Amino acid sequence: MATMTIAKAINEGLRASLTAYPKSLLMGEDIGHLGGVYRVTDGLIKEFGDDRVLDTPLAESGIIGTAIGLALRGYSPVCEIQFDGFVYPAFNQITTQLAKIHSRSLGKLSVPVVIRIPYGGGIGSIEHHSESPEALFAHTAGLRIISPSNPHDAYWMIQKAIECQDPVIFFEPKRRYWLKGEVDVENPGLSEDPFKAHVVRAGTDATIVAYGPLVPVALAAANAAEEDGRSVEVIDLRSISPVDFDTVEASVKKTGRLIVAHEAPTFGGIGGEIAARISERAFLHLEAPVIRVGGFHMPYPVAKVEEDYLPDIDKILEALDRSLAY
Amino acid sequence: MGQGQLPHGTEETLAATTAAAAAPAEPVDMVQLLGPDGKLGTDPVFSDYAKRIDPEKLKVFYTDMARIRRFDQEATALQRQGELALWVPLTGQEAAQIGSGHASEPQDYIFPTYREHGVALVRNVDLAELLKQFRGVSNGGWDPRENNFHLYTLVLAAQTLHAVGYAMGIQRDQKLAAADSADPKAAVIAYFGDGASSEGDVHESMVFAASYDAPVVFFCQNNHWAISVPTEVQTKVPLANRAKGYGFPGIRVDGNDVIAVHAVTEWALEHAREGRGPVLIEAYTYRVGAHTTADDPTKYRESAEEAAWREKDPLDRLEKYLRAEGLADEAFFDQVAADGDELAKYVRSTTHGIEVPDIREAFASVYAEKHPLIAEELAWFEQYSAGFESDQEATN
Numbered sequence: 001m002a003t004m005t006i007a008k009a010i011n012e013g014l015r016a017s018l019t020a021y022p023k024s025l026l027m028g029e030d031i032g033h034l035g036g037v038y039r040v041t042d043g044l045i046k047e048f049g050d051d052r053v054l055d056t057p058l059a060e061s062g063i064i065g066t067a068i069g070l071a072l073r074g075y076s077p078v079c080e081i082q083f084d085g086f087v088y089p090a091f092n093q094i095t096t097q098l099a100k101i102h103s104r105s106l107g108k109l110s111v112p113v114v115i116r117i118p119y120g121g122g123i124g125s126i127e128h129h130s131e132s133p134e135a136l137f138a139h140t141a142g143l144r145i146i147s148p149s150n151p152h153d154a155y156w157m158i159q160k161a162i163e164c165q166d167p168v169i170f171f172e173p174k175r176r177y178w179l180k181g182e183v184d185v186e187n188p189g190l191s192e193d194p195f196k197a198h199v200v201r202a203g204t205d206a207t208i209v210a211y212g213p214l215v216p217v218a219l220a221a222a223n224a225a226e227e228d229g230r231s232v233e234v235i236d237l238r239s240i241s242p243v244d245f246d247t248v249e250a251s252v253k254k255t256g257r258l259i260v261a262h263e264a265p266t267f268g269g270i271g272g273e274i275a276a277r278i279s280e281r282a283f284l285h286l287e288a289p290v291i292r293v294g295g296f297h298m299p300y301p302v303a304k305v306e307e308d309y310l311p312d313i314d315k316i317l318e319a320l321d322r323s324l325a326y
Numbered sequence: 327m328g329q330g331q332l333p334h335g336t337e338e339t340l341a342a343t344t345a346a347a348a349a350p351a352e353p354v355d356m357v358q359l360l361g362p363d364g365k366l367g368t369d370p371v372f373s374d375y376a377k378r379i380d381p382e383k384l385k386v387f388y389t390d391m392a393r394i395r396r397f398d399q400e401a402t403a404l405q406r407q408g409e410l411a412l413w414v415p416l417t418g419q420e421a422a423q424i425g426s427g428h429a430s431e432p433q434d435y436i437f438p439t440y441r442e443h444g445v446a447l448v449r450n451v452d453l454a455e456l457l458k459q460f461r462g463v464s465n466g467g468w469d470p471r472e473n474n475f476h477l478y479t480l481v482l483a484a485q486t487l488h489a490v491g492y493a494m495g496i497q498r499d500q501k502l503a504a505a506d507s508a509d510p511k512a513a514v515i516a517y518f519g520d521g522a523s524s525e526g527d528v529h530e531s532m533v534f535a536a537s538y539d540a541p542v543v544f545f546c547q548n549n550h551w552a553i554s555v556p557t558e559v560q561t562k563v564p565l566a567n568r569a570k571g572y573g574f575p576g577i578r579v580d581g582n583d584v585i586a587v588h589a590v591t592e593w594a595l596e597h598a599r600e601g602r603g604p605v606l607i608e609a610y611t612y613r614v615g616a617h618t619t620a621d622d623p624t625k626y627r628e629s630a631e632e633a634a635w636r637e638k639d640p641l642d643r644l645e646k647y648l649r650a651e652g653l654a655d656e657a658f659f660d661q662v663a664a665d666g667d668e669l670a671k672y673v674r675s676t677t678h679g680i681e682v683p684d685i686r687e688a689f690a691s692v693y694a695e696k697h698p699l700i701a702e703e704l705a706w707f708e709q710y711s712a713g714f715e716s717d718q719e720a721t722n
Binding site for chain 1: 435464465466467469470471476477479481484486487488489490491492493494495496498499501502526527530531533534537687688690691692693694695697698699
């Protein structure tokens with residue numbers, strides 16, 4: 001067991017994969033000598049050299065497009081997109097190329113590219129640095145999307161993403177980069193399968209589903225509710241595509257109530273998909289409609305008002321009250 | 327500065343600037359060895375490369391150009407008869423494709439756009455597989471690894487980045503390989519057109535290729551028309567000259583001269599394989615037919631322009647040369663025509679026989695690893711389909 005931050009855990013996970021797989025490599029803007037703007041790749045260029053840790057030209061489509069070519073040649077590239085709001089220049093390469101190559105080659109070609117994206121708000125940043133674009137990618141078949149919420153998951157999930165033969169977008173909760181926790185570097189335990197949801201707090205009255213940066217918020221809300229005598233179960237979704245509906249369904253069949261929280265705008269978000277699927281799977285078990293807590297239908301607002309935009313403990317508790325009132 | 331004021335300079339100097347911008351683009355040399363008259367000229371660099379082509383090889387070039395033109399006609403006919411949803415003709419561009427394709431070695435990897443049927447032929451791709459895409463039964467049925475010929479890419483220019491990444495992989499493979507490795511050095515060709523040259527991915531691919539000295543040859547077929555928009559709208563300078571801005575060589579070659587195309591591409595591939603970095607080739611050619619079978623060139627260009635380009639036909643000039651040099655006789659040309667008809671017959675009969683795939687194949691190839699949503703939706707589809715079968719049984 002070692003105690004480390006999420007940023008350090010990803011760094012160690014990348015180091016482990018670079019060591020284990022000679023054909024894995026990292027590429028992105030400023031990830032080499034600087035170690036990335038969040039220092040997630042700190043020190044790796046010294047250890048593995050600039051053939052395997054590439055400071056690329058400043059061009060996101062170029063990063064993903066060349067990563068696809070490297071993957072076609074047998075390499076496993078891990079790309080860093082510097083910030084969530086800068087992934088869009090690569091959107092075409094990700095959705096029309098990366099996601100489809102396996103399918104359009106009828107399975108003959110695989111492109112095991114990992115795209116790391118620091119995402120989400122709460123850091124008081126300027127525009128384009130606080131977004132949560134996961135739903136845009138979840139709508140695209142051929143991609144897998146995961147997001148860790150704690151250091152142990154971060155360490156193992158990045159390695160599992162690199163081992164996966166499908167393209168994986170790895171959303172890193174940037175405001176939790178400095179969250180510390182225990183990491184068992186010997187044994188992944190429950191982290192073995194990055195596409196399964198984890199029940200991180202057991203409860204009987206309602207279920208809160210969250211992922212990435214909102215998992216600690218959901219846990220805090222559940223703890224606050226306990227003081228009012230409410231027993232709330234919390235699920236860390238971990239995987240946004242595919243969604244582990246089985247775990248969510250089992251929980252809802254027990255609690256009868258579901259709240260889904262994410263920073264991304266509610267409209268057209270993952271919460272809507274979970275609400276629809278769970279309504280189909282557990283309709284007669286639901287005591288209340290599924291309630292979503294998310295961002296408003298607006299461009300991510302300026303930092304000084306982001307507190308009003310972001311889901312927080314109070315917003316989740318308000319949703320919980322509404323659910324329990326049915 | 328008040329409203330209405332010019333940002334800098336006088337109206338006079340601005341007028342001069344505008345005039346300069348409208349002036350003819352900077353001159354560019356075009357490598358040409360075999361002229362439209364069928365006479366072989368010389369070039370200080372590329373004549374040496376042309377000399378490597380023996381007469382038998384020239385006959386292969388001619389045969390392949392004739393076969394792919396015949397194939398093109400047959401595919402167009404198949405589309406007109408409703409056997410294909412769409413066809414993308416290449417007529418006029420045979421020399422650019424057959425010449426460059428033959429310059430590639432088996433270990434080189436090719437990233438085509440969607441009109442590179444001639445290159446596909448040279449790389450031994452089964453042309454019947456190629457037609458599947460246009461019949462709506464596959465997005466590219468061939469295995470790209472078999473002939474190092476990638477699937478067609480329809481989102482223009484996306485493949486130029488894949489080509490550069492692939493070339494970066496080749497560089498790494500060479501470093502990983504033992505120093506005494508007998509593996510031949512490899513390079514990549516990225517095909518694109520004058521229209522795609524405006525796409526940002528072409529720019530980014532050239533930036534990446536230059537930064538990493540990637541062994542890639544950018545092969546731009548300037549066929550003068552991006553559907554209905556002329557090259558002048560895509561660029562104010564000859565496309566080959568753009569290479570200068572990235573810091574690697576750019577060469578314009580007569581794209582209807584198969585000998586020059588082969589010579590220039592061979593030089594460029596050697597340059598790339600030897601680690602000297604990328605090259606841009608602009609093959610100056612013309613799309614004699616429509617953009618696709620859904621296009622109507624009479625709406626945007628003059629037939630006189632088409633006629634002028636027919637005078638520069640790539641097959642005619644090689645035929646003139648082969649006849650004048652006594653390298654090929656009437657029997658050869660008869661045989662070429664017969665071979666073309668044979669190929670046409672083959673693709674026609676194969677196209678008729680193509681089976682419609684099962685959507686289960688699509689379910690099976692979305693992901694490389696198992697995926698619960700795919701399994702769930704497939705299970706639903708099976709149950710749904712089975713419902714029709716039992717209805718059928720009940721009716722029977």
